[in-house]
Amino acid sequence: MRPRLRFSRSRLDTSRHDDPLSGVANLFDASLAFIVAMALALFSVMGSTDMLSADANWTLTRMTTDGELEVVSKTQQQIKVERVSDRKLSGQGERLGTAYRLPDGQVVYVPEQENGKP
Known part of the structure; x- marks a missing residue:
């Protein structure tokens, strides 16, 4: 009588499983999904969706x-x-008007009239 093989032939045939780059594609997909998730989380936390x-x-x-x-x-x-x-600027120019800062911080420009008075 012939002795039974303890392992099947498919377990002994490892030539299919020796691809060293087979896991790299999965790592790339996982890292890409992680980057997209982090970008979406950053935009939602900072409220930058309102910028658009x-x-x-x-x-x-x-x-x-x-x-x-x-x-x-x-x-x-x-x-x-x-x-x-x-930088400090200097030179010749023409006075165009007067600027006023309001109490709320806004700056208002008042142009001068032709005779030189506002």
Whole structure:
């Protein structure tokens, strides 16, 4: 009588299971899903989904590569970019009017009339 094999042939045939990169695809898929989930969580926590709506008002300040401060503000459909610098300017020019700062912090510009008085 012939002795029975203890293991089946499919367990001994490991040539199909020797692909070293078979798990890399799964790691890539998992990391991509994790990145998307983190981005969605960040947007929802910071409330930045409101930045894209038409009636949103926001102000962003950042330093440019040349060291100037840049203020980007969005008021409904209008986006305004202003650069703030600490340089002193001099030269010749024409006085155009007077600016006043209101108690709430808003600045109002009053142009001068032709005779030189507001």
